[in-house]
Amino acid sequence: MNDLMTTAQVAELIQRPIETLRYWRWRGEGPTSFKIGRSVVYERSDVESWLRAQKAATSAGGAPAV
Template sequence: MTETITRPLSTEEVSEATGIPAGTLRYMRHCGTGPRSYRLGRSVRYDTSDVAAWLAAQKAATARGGDAA
């Protein structure tokens, strides 16, 4: 079994990638509403796949218009 391991992202890196302020990501973590995260030592980390899945869920839940015919 071969799995590709990607480097986990910091809060600041997720902020930069998504445009969501780091403080908002911290608040969403506190409320349990943001992308899935975990502690690695003292640091909070996010897996890229979890961030991508959360973004896709947000898009699916809030998308409007653009009917595909």
């Protein structure tokens, strides 16, 4: 399995508040996440793929796909 990241680590990487990631998770948006016990984690490769998709969506002039 790829490197796992916490919500705080992902928030720091994408320069958004932790609350934003929690909101996106609640809405089913944002990078793919899952739980290990009570902890929400993200695979680094999923976060990087999501970032590439955001870049592609906004570079093409479209609205960002959250």
